[in-house]
Amino acid sequence: MQTYSYFNENISHNISCNECSLNSIDYNTLKNIQFKEDFEKRYQLSYKIEYELDLHKFELIITLGQGSFGRVLLVVFEQNKIEYALKVLDKSKIVKYNQIKHVQNEIRILNAIRHPNIIIMHCLFKDNSYIYVLMEYVRGGDLFSYINKLKVFQEHITLFFAAQIVLLADFGFAKQIQQRTYTLCGTPDYFSPEILQSKGHGKPTDWWTLGARMPI
């Protein structure tokens, strides 16, 4: 079996991953943290690997969804009996489709952000074939499935989702920018005019996409 070292596997960390470290997120404390500064610090530090964790320490319940490079499983951690979402990423697929940088970036951003509206990444572990991202489990499914089910949203439902149910979990195409970027990514149907004009786009482009995606 092939092994890779793209995800800091070769850097040794002295980490004890126990019940305590998985439960150590205190929301009240987090409220007071200056999100941006904290993000920068965490982003620079990059992510760490929990070498003491492996799949056998979890009970597998069901598959929650399928992504491009693997599945997301609902699991229960044996030590504390808490449910988590475990994203299982297939290393060989990531390498085959030349997505190493994208995946590294997604994990790095998710690991760096601590915000009540953004899913918590607890830790990362790996074996020879897969990378496992242990995250907060969010009930209720995702917006995409809900849109598929209802097809068209009434205005009040659209307002409800747009205003408050923006729990972000997917940072595959996320990028840290100062003013503008010229990177072309995303679904063409929802491209903003500034992306199409290739003159550089910044944060307002996300508002365009949110509006375009709302199925009123």
Ligand SMILES: Nc1ncnc2c1ncn2[C@@H]1O[C@H](COP(=O)(O)OP(=O)(O)OP(=O)(O)O)[C@@H](O)[C@H]1O
């Ligand atoms: N933390 C979570 N809690 C509950 N369900 C989740 C969680 N994370 C992901 N899921 C479910 O798993 C599905 C797959 O997620 P994943 O992030 O792997 O792929 P994706 O974003 O849909 O696709 P891609 O890999 O192309 O970005 C999601 O659509 C969602 O239904």
